[in-house]
Amino acid sequence: MIDGTRLPLAGTETHLRADAVRNRARLLEAAARLAAEHGAAAITMETVAAAAGVGKGTVSRRFGDRNGLLQALLDHAEQRFQEAFLSGPPPLGPGAGAVTRLREFGPALLRHEHAGLDLYLAAEPGPDRRFEVPPKRLRHTHVAALVRAALPDADADLLAHTLLSSVDVVLVDHLVRVHGMSLERIETGWYDLVDRLLR
Amino acid sequence: MIDGTRLPLAGTETHLRADAVRNRARLLEAAARLAAEHGAAAITMETVAAAAGVGKGTVSRRFGDRNGLLQALLDHAEQRFQEAFLSGPPPLGPGAGAVTRLREFGPALLRHEHAGLDLYLAAEPGPDRRFEVPPKRLRHTHVAALVRAALPDADADLLAHTLLSSVDVVLVDHLVRVHGMSLERIETGWYDLVDRLLR
Known part of the structure; x- marks a missing residue:
């Protein structure tokens, strides 16, 4: 269960360094493509890592876990x-x-x-x-x-x-x-x- | 949690003997009064029995439990x-x-x-x-x-x-x-x- 109460209001995103921002955006775009094509069930740390061409450790360091x-x-x-x-x-x-x-x-x-x-x-x-x-x-x-x-x-x-x-x-x-x-x-x-x- | 999926469509109530129907209606009216005055939290087997002037056993035989x-x-x-x-x-x-x-x-x-x-x-x-x-x-x-x-x-x-x-x-x-x-x-x-x- 995702916690919808934590959805941000626009403009409140935490500032990250430029390369970290690009890295994060690339992973999220890969995850969004997976969700659009195969549904959210297809999103795991492994499938997102593979789709973005990075190791699973990179996804874990950025997002913690699947939730x-x-x-x-x-x-x-x-x-x-x-x-x-x-x-x-x-x-x-x-x-x-x-x-x-x-x-x-x-x-x-x-x-x-x-x-x-x-x-x-x-x-x-x-x-x-x-x-x-x-x-x-x-x-x-x-x-x-x-x-x-x-x-x-x-x-x-x-x-x-x-x-x-x-x-x-x-x-x-x-x-x-x-x-x-x-x-x-x-x-x-x-x-x-x-x-x-x-x- | 009450199971709203089991709400009846009109006209499907099980037939009971006339005295059982009256008995049941009297208990439900007492429960409805309690709910209207004090909220559903005030409804227990005991408070309904007391409000209807019957023993708790009568309420239990008719409805099983609070749910x-x-x-x-x-x-x-x-x-x-x-x-x-x-x-x-x-x-x-x-x-x-x-x-x-x-x-x-x-x-x-x-x-x-x-x-x-x-x-x-x-x-x-x-x-x-x-x-x-x-x-x-x-x-x-x-x-x-x-x-x-x-x-x-x-x-x-x-x-x-x-x-x-x-x-x-x-x-x-x-x-x-x-x-x-x-x-x-x-x-x-x-x-x-x-x-x-x-x-």
Whole structure:
């Protein structure tokens, strides 16, 4: 079980020396490729070492054990996504209007979490903390701000929860795995939901 | 931990002799009063026996242990709620139009689950089964049918998930407990959501 409560807010990564940063990024990219191609189950210290062309000792020194490696991988993916919606180019980042950013946020979140599905499902907190882990709070703050700008007369805090629930990784996994629903249909559902609320 | 997967669909209760049914109902009503007044933690074989004016042995013979008692209490509450929206009087039951029944379903669910909060939170399934337990599937089928009737051009399956998520017991507990939000505000949010979607 990965501890999703430890996902970083954007910009808080510890500073490492330049070569250590490059080394770490190379290992994480190798691990991300393995996860994308074969699922998180395929990630071990050995397979990541082999994929990155280094010895197992190098992976151990950097991440400790497999759990540390999975945690680092989730942090890495989460940080890239946070940068994309907080400071990346439009239509997701600043520069586009609130309506456009809101419309594009759902599909971006859906694609991002589905790409790291195993990791996000493993990090899913229990019911008592489901809405309290930092990454979920950051997403809620962001979406509520966009709703407030796009729909000044709505209850933005509540509506942001409703919008985020509609592309929640556990729901999306259920719809895809149990009901064979396509990600395209869920994306269309998001656009339709936002458009109905805004009109 | 109560096993929410075992919640009955309406109408499946085992037939008992009339006096056994009355006896069982009296114990469950005593337990429900205790839960409403003092929370599920106050429910023990002893407190229920005392509240119903019977010996502890009577409670044990009927429910086995405390878990069996809590499970029966949840089944009892769930069955009454299912009867209310499937076959009860309008505006929740048949006889009212789809729009009215849809508008009233959210607040009814919210009030029902909040009254049995401890029980529903204890029965909340893990992420892999969150949308697959029978009571949640029944609610989804019901809401999707109302959405289909009220909004023929919408993706009713998806929109039903979105609507139900907005009054999910775990979310409502978070909003009330962590953010001090009132049930009235969440009810208003449901009406506003339905009205925006339908206009």
